[in-house]
Structures are given as structure tokens and as C-alpha cells.
Amino acid sequence: MDVGGQHFEVVERVGEPGVYDLRWVTGLNQGNGFASAKYGGEGQIDAELDDAIHNFLSQVDPTTGYIE
Numbered sequence: 001m002d003v004g005g006q007h008f009e010v011v012e013r014v015g016e017p018g019v020y021d022l023r024w025v026t027g028l029n030q031g032n033g034f035a036s037a038k039y040g041g042e043g044q045i046d047a048e049l050d051d052a053i054h055n056f057l058s059q060v061d062p063t064t065g066y067i068e
Contacts, residue, residue, distance in 0.1 A: 001022075001046070001049060001053070003050055003054060006024065006053070007024075007025040008024055008033065009025050009033075011023075012043075016041075018037055018038050018040070020036045020037070020044060022034055022036060022049070022053065022056070024056075029066065032066070036048075
């Protein structure tokens with residue numbers, strides 16, 4: 001999934017419906033990312049995942065690639 005010029009690999013966790021692992025492929029730190037879940041185990045639509053990624057990126061220091 002591409003958001004704001006950044007690429008994230010999105011994978012739903014096996015055995016955990018509605019829980020997604022998002023790995024920042026183009027980030028400064030290989031393998032950096034986060035998980036996103038919706039209450040009740042419901043799946044998330046692309047717009048919800050897009051919002052989660054934008055929120056994550058807004059917290060990341062562009063110099064270090066980590067949340068400060």
C-alpha cells in the first residue's frame with residue numbers, strides 16, 4: 001500500500017481476524033512498522049488503513065525514522 005510516497009506491506013495476522021501488521025518498506029529502518037486493529041475483529045477498508053498509516057507517519061521523526 002502506498003501512502004504519501006511511502007510503501008507499506010500490509011498483512012492480516014493469521015488466526016487474528018481484523019488485526020493487520022504494516023511494515024514500512026521504504027522507511028529508514030528496515031522492518032519498522034506497526035499493527036492496526038479494529039474493535040470486534042472486523043476487517044479494515046483501505047481508507048482506514050490509509051488513515052492509520054498517515055497517523056503513524058505524522059509521529060515519525062524524518063531524520064531518525066523512529067517515533068520520538
